[in-house]
Amino acid sequence: DSGVTQTPKHLITATGQRVTLRCSPRSGDLSVYWYQQSLDQGLQFLIQYYNGEERAKGNILERFSAQQFPDLHSELNLSSLELGDSALYFCASSVAAGGNGDTQYFGPGTRLTVL
């Protein structure tokens, strides 16, 4: 158990809908990262937050947004969902914003299925 929690574990929804994925980082970790894992794209970095502020952005669609709250939990919002958004979404956390030995610990993921 990495100490990172994600809810829900599974999510099934329809095209055009909007969903929110939630992540709680390990105790003491200030950074939260979101990754998407799909069969065709592999594991792709989406976005990073550090202590409430956006720190780095990857291949995140404009339909997707995220935020990190004062208690450091994070939410990933996916809107106008398309079939191609079906994937595993992982949250990871680390102590700092990135530096020597700043290991990322991954949660168990949320499996999103868009029908």
Place this chain on the structure above:
Amino acid sequence: QQQVKQSPQSLIVQKGGISIINCAYENTAFDYFPWYQQFPGKGPALLIAIRPDVSEKKEGRFTISFNKSAKQFSLHIMDSQPGDSATYFCAASITGGGNKLTFGTGTQLKVEL
């Protein structure tokens, strides 16, 4: 644009054998190279990591070999066990660059008895 290339896609090794997975990168700014292990239904977990100032790092049965000039690094699993059967991902990141990980495509390892 795939910045980290990983091979093979799948690998079958006999129990007690050596498993070798290779990765190559393009961006010379990468300075942190971790390997993650993922079991079905679980998130990736850090296995071992290396920085380019050393050519090899060993932790138990797991060794990373790093060749900076060739921009390649590899994972060796000695005395492979059935419990090692998992998907392995190499990754790379830039210290101070937000720490985002760029992953390889993954290698499915199966260790047979």
